[in-house]
Amino acid sequence: MSTMRSVQTGAVNEIAVTEIARPVPGPRDAVVRIRACGICGTDVTFLHMGGAPFGPGGSMVPLPLGHEPAGEIVEVGTEVSGLSVGDRVVVNPQGAPSGIIGCGGPLGAMSEYLLVENAVVGESVAVFPDTLPFDVAALNEPMAVARHCVNRSAATPSDKVVVFGAGPIGLGATIWLKLRGVEHVVVVDVLPERLETALAVGADAVVDSATEDLTARLTELHGQAANALGQPRPGTDIYIDAAGAPAVFNAAVDNAKWGARLVMVAVQKKSDAIDLGGMLRSELTLIASQGYPTEIFEVTPELAEHQQRFAKLISHRVPFAEAEQAFELVLTPGAAEKVVVTFDDADDARS
Structure with a gap:
């Protein structure tokens, strides 16, 4: 045998x-x-x-x-x-x-x-x-996960997007967003080397949330808007959580303008610290993204076409x-x- x-x-x-x-x-x-x-x-x-x-x-x-x-x-x-x-x-x-x-x-x-x-x-x-x-x-498989996340976000070229987490899924989502023609994509992480990779694969800007004021930086990059109560908020349209930490969820809630969207693709760590009630302040839409119902082989030809960019992951x-x-x-x-x-x-x- x-x-x-x-x-x-x-x-x-x-x-x-x-x-x-x-x-x-x-x-x-x-x-x-x-x-x-x-x-x-x-x-x-x-x-x-x-x-x-x-x-x-x-x-x-x-x-x-x-x-x-x-x-x-x-x-x-x-x-x-x-x-x-x-x-x-x-x-x-x-x-x-x-x-x-x-x-x-x-x-x-x-x-x-x-x-x-x-x-x-x-x-x-x-x-x-x-x-x-x-x-x-x-x-191919993780990029299908990232592609489904971007599909679930329904991002359009005029949207301003923040991706939390510069791991493979977050970076893959960044690539798909830019290939989709999205106007401005910011990647947030705490590891400088990962943020360097984010810029290399096409992110328009990066934020080191360990050393920078996230709200101030997003306002600088995406302009100022307001939540449902009229309180000033960054003009970010879509937040993608590819990190899964409660702090990330709360950062999106705290910064969300009226009508913003939050897409969760990371496996979430259970926590009593998550501020679900805070979503009311912006009428934030929460979207879950799981797996790749149709994307597993949709991504294959594009992976080949843009292989040099994906190889940087x-x-x-x-x-x-x-x-x-x-x-x-x-x-x-x-x-x-x-x-x-x-x-x-x-x-x-x-x-």
Whole structure:
């Protein structure tokens, strides 16, 4: 039996690189040799938990990790159409019938090979051109999350937008906003290196909220307006929360003008400090953004077209042979912006 290496949760805050059976496709399946896979904050959440609560009585069990893959087709089932060996593909982790890849299902993409169940082009898998590097293609899934957030915002070119959080989703949202023609996008964070990246990918201005007066800076950048009570507020039209901290939510509420919109795309940390009542002062519209109902493969051709801009989101490229170090990076606050694990021919040849 052929085997492969796969990453799953180990002890709390640790991974385990395990040897498991290499997948064999059924007639409607395909097998992808993974060439790059991003590490997501969701992976970190599972590592903090030490697995997933799927065992008896809710006990923790090991969970296969990885849901941001790019690779090439190496096997195709007899009933699969539109795919050929050698095609470079990205995968929809939510398209697996057995469960979300790397997020509770039995399959994980941080592996040398991945089974694509019910391989249907445009639903579970999409082909991308040879001109798009695998590491940038591995951004497809998080950029779909960012694209859905921007779609939910309904931003127009005349809008003035603030993005809180210069992680991959916030920066991805910034790129999509500018490609959408939005007039002015400000990115807010507390890490100077992330703010530098924000400017590099097209943000019109940045604010270091640890050292600058947010309200004063937004008023300077977006002009002055008022809330529903006539109190002065910055002229920002849309706030995007890609950070998930209660302080961010409250900052949007405190600064919102009459009729502003707040889009939440980050996983929110529970807190009694959130000022929901303050939303009345501006008739603030709260919009939730979850996943990518239609965007998962809508973004793929644009990712290829604008690959140089998206490539700036990747701070670290780490070989699969050093997977432990890759996950140590993402577990260390502030150590990395976006880590992509790469799989070279030497890694694949052993299977």
